[in-house]
Amino acid sequence: MLTTAPHLHIRRPSPTTTEFTVSTLPPQTLPLRLLLAVVNLLRLLLGITVLLVLYAKWSLYSPYTAPASPPEALSLASLANALQHVLDSAPGRLAQRAAAGTPAWALGPAALAALYAAVRRVHAAESLLVLRGLGIQTSSSGATVLGAAATRFIPTEKIQDVLINEAFRGFEVRHYLIVVVDGEEDVVVVFPKLLPRRDVVERVWRGVRGCLFDVKPRPKDDDGQARGNGRRTNGKI
Amino acid sequence: MPRRTYNIAMVCDFFFPQPGGVESHIYQVASKLIDRGHKVVVVTHAYDDRKGIRYLTNGIKVYHVPFAIIYRSASFPTVFSFFPMFRNIMLREQIEIVHGHGSLSSLCNEGLLHARTMGLRTVFTDHSLFGFAEAGSILTNKLLKFILSDVDHIICVSHTSKENTVLRAALDPLMVSVIPNALVSENFRPLNYPTEPSAPGAGFGHNPPTAHHLGPNDPVTIVVISRLFYNKGIDLLTASIPRIIMNHPNTRFIIAGSGPKAIDLEQMIEQNVLQDKVEMLGAVRHEQVRDVMVRGHIYLHPSLTEAFGTVIVEAASCGLYVVCTAVGGIPEVLPSHMTVFAKPEEDDLVLATGKAIAALRANRVRTEKFHDQVKVMYSWSNIAKRTERVYQGISGDISETEFYGYETADSAAWGATSRSGVRSFALIDRLKRYYGCGIWAGKLFCLCVVIDYLIFLFCEWWWPRDQIDTAADWPRKHFEDSDED
Numbered sequence: 009m010l011t012t013a014p015h016l017h018i019r020r021p022s023p024t025t026t027e028f029t030v031s032t033l034p035p036q037t038l039p040l041r042l043l044l045a046v047v048n049l050l051r052l053l054l055g056i057t058v059l060l061v062l063y064a065k066w067s068l069y070s071p072y073t074a075p076a077s078p079p080e081a082l083s084l085a086s087l088a089n090a091l092q093h094v095l096d097s098a099p100g101r102l103a104q105r106a107a108a109g110t111p112a113w114a115l116g117p118a119a120l121a122a123l124y125a126a127v128r129r130v131h132a133a134e135s136l137l138v139l140r141g142l143g144i145q146t147s148s149s150g151a152t153v154l155g156a157a158a159t160r161f162i163p164t165e166k167i168q169d170v171l172i173n174e175a176f177r178g179f180e181v182r183h184y185l186i187v188v189v190d191g192e193e194d195v196v197v198v199f200p201k202l203l204p205r206r207d208v209v210e211r212v213w214r215g216v217r218g219c220l221f222d223v224k225p226r227p228k229d230d231d232g233q234a235r236g237n238g239r240r241t242n243g244k245i
Numbered sequence: 246m247p248r249r250t251y252n253i254a255m256v257c258d259f260f261f262p263q264p265g266g267v268e269s270h271i272y273q274v275a276s277k278l279i280d281r282g283h284k285v286v287v288v289t290h291a292y293d294d295r296k297g298i299r300y301l302t303n304g305i306k307v308y309h310v311p312f313a314i315i316y317r318s319a320s321f322p323t324v325f326s327f328f329p330m331f332r333n334i335m336l337r338e339q340i341e342i343v344h345g346h347g348s349l350s351s352l353c354n355e356g357l358l359h360a361r362t363m364g365l366r367t368v369f370t371d372h373s374l375f376g377f378a379e380a381g382s383i384l385t386n387k388l389l390k391f392i393l394s395d396v397d398h399i400i401c402v403s404h405t406s407k408e409n410t411v412l413r414a415a416l417d418p419l420m421v422s423v424i425p426n427a428l429v430s431e432n433f434r435p436l437n438y439p440t441e442p443s444a445p446g447a448g449f450g451h452n453p454p455t456a457h458h459l460g461p462n463d464p465v466t467i468v469v470i471s472r473l474f475y476n477k478g479i480d481l482l483t484a485s486i487p488r489i490i491m492n493h494p495n496t497r498f499i500i501a502g503s504g505p506k507a508i509d510l511e512q513m514i515e516q517n518v519l520q521d522k523v524e525m526l527g528a529v530r531h532e533q534v535r536d537v538m539v540r541g542h543i544y545l546h547p548s549l550t551e552a553f554g555t556v557i558v559e560a561a562s563c564g565l566y567v568v569c570t571a572v573g574g575i576p577e578v579l580p581s582h583m584t585v586f587a588k589p590e591e592d593d594l595v596l597a598t599g600k601a602i603a604a605l606r607a608n609r610v611r612t613e614k615f616h617d618q619v620k621v622m623y624s625w626s627n628i629a630k631r632t633e634r635v636y637q638g639i640s641g642d643i644s645e646t647e648f649y650g651y652e653t654a655d656s657a658a659w660g661a662t663s664r665s666g667v668r669s670f671a672l673i674d675r676l677k678r679y680y681g682c683g684i685w686a687g688k689l690f691c692l693c694v695v696i697d698y699l700i701f702l703f704c705e706w707w708w709p710r711d712q713i714d715t716a717a718d719w720p721r722k723h724f725e726d727s728d729e730d
Binding site for chain 1: 713
């Protein structure tokens with residue numbers, strides 16, 4: 009319910025720039041926003057709880073005890089003191105009891121899994137930015153909210169071709185868009201995680217060729233080149 | 246009414262880059278079917294560096310399915326593990342007819358089973374002959390029976406092969422068509438043959454090729470091109486060569502090919518001191534075969550079993566007089582004036598070769614005409630046309646009377662093994678057909694079919710049809726039907 013099949017969103021900030029974004033984010037409606045807010049709040053709570061339990065477990069074995077006198081502000085000791093206060097509160101005592109009751113071998117993996125669930129990205133988004141005369145930049149959102157998007161810029165003179173290919177993947181055959189880069193053994197797969205379906209890939213492919221090579225025939229253009237590109241665009245892969 | 250075209254999948258373990266007869270057969274038929282406006286994809290397994298999806302000349306799309314490699318370590322589970330991939334390929338290519346080749350290809354057998362489960366029409370081409378008596382043959386025959394119980398139509402390469410297949414798999418002979426192999430006759434021209442047919446306006450037709458007479462002292466060269474295995478009759482050859490050379494001293498032999506029997510041949514040459522009479526070339530590639538053949542006058546084919554024998558057609562096309570054993574489908578292949586037949590035994594082979602040499606020396610054989618005659622007899626476009634007719638028959642596009650050539654008045658009496666148009670996809674009818682395969686085998690086959698069907702249901706649920714993209718078609722060729730050839 010929170011995600012949809014990968015769909016395409018095209019943005020044209022300027023006549024020579026196009027951004028193709030494929031994401032699993034469904035259209036923003038009020039119920040969806042509310043639901044997302046609730047889910048994110050729950051995830052935040054889950055994360056805090058797990059951290060608290062982990063701290064409680066650590067404090068069980070910790071040789072340090074909270075100092076009696078109030079320490080000066082903004083020091084490591086003051087942080088420990090504040091955490092001690094949290095542990096002494098009602099949820100803190102609950103966390104302590106949970107920490108004491110759970111063996112470490114079970115707590116570790118469970119905490120890791122819960123933390124992963126808390127920071128995992130709900131929606132994946134991958135995009136392709138095409139700048140005529142400069143090149144193209146692929147970007148792919150990280151698996152968690154902590155990681156940054158992985159981007160890769162390919163300058164125009166390095167691009168040998170942009171094309172759609174088919175390959176076996178698992179029990180399926182998928183269409184995918186690739187960029188053939190000059191001087192590299194491997195091709196660059198665009199939208200590598202989402203692998204959108206053929207209609208999306210074809211629209212992006214036409215858009216990229218249109219924007220990058222300007223295949224629309226123009227009177228001023230070099231005639232042969234325009235015709236050549238036009239023919240290649242019209243043909244199916 | 247416009248002629249209907251089909252989407253056809255050729256399924257076989259054997260395909261290029263591996264060389265061989267089945268491989269080139271699939272390629273040629275696929276290529277000619279595409280010329281006739283059909284869409285053809287080939288499904289085969291991955292070869293070393295050949296994985297994924299490739300296109301060949303003429304727009305033949307080849308799926309080199311990577312995970313048939315699992316087969317070598319575990320055989321039984323792959324019967325079903327290929328199914329999801331197979332289903333995906335069939336759906337994305339919108340296949341209507343699955344055409345399997347070669348009874349020893351497990352990929353083909355699995356593909357036909359899955360295709361029937363998916364409700365597709367199936368055709369099977371058998372390229373080989375098998376015995377009935379040995380343990381291996383009995384097992385193979387049982388497997389063949391399992392696969393063929395539910396196939397819509399079967400194509401054999403010769404009438405002998407048809408008889409053999411009908412007996413092995415207990416089939417209704419009307420379900421089996423005979424469509425021979427063919428050859429690309431341009432690749433098998435005799436020496437000195439005009440490469441371009443003379444232009445229409447240049448003269449009155451083109452002159453018949455001049456006869457080249459064999460002088461009284463010219464040596465007769467006998468060519469043998471064969472893999473050197475037992476079943477190719479190399480033992481016969483080894484025994485015959487010294488006797489032939491003793492009877493006709495002005496005779497040379499050229500033997501091309503490799504295999505375990507090469508040692509026997511070499512021993513024979515050394516024992517009889519025939520080094521200057523018998524030349525052994527070792528393995529030759531298929532494109533060099535013609536160059537070897539045109540060096541000779543007679544082609545000797547001592548095979549013990551052969552479904553069709555494309556090589557003797559190639560030899561005749563190169564203008565060689567053919568001496569061969571009358572086994573399997575060989576007697577059907579060439580007209581009698583091109584061949585001398587022998588029984589598969591030493592004395593008769595020596596005798597037949599002697600007759601052939603005598604006939605050549607007397608210049609009674611017009612070998613220079615063979616090429617044009619063979620060219621008319623065998624062409625791949627004709628094969629494709631006949632294959633297309635099979636497709637039309639099983640799809641119900643031509644009437645049963647026309648396809649089978651008889652009235653199906655009592656079609657109800659055929660029951661579960663009834664004709665194509667009514668060969669039902671219903672699971673219960675399929676189970677009936679499989680159950681008749683044997684006391685134990687029938688139950689085992691039914692179990693396999695039921696499991697296959699359950700897997701099919703699971704696939705339909707896990708990978709719904711509307712989630713599978715259809716692949717773009719290669720631009721179809723426009724084809725005008727002509728009643729030529």
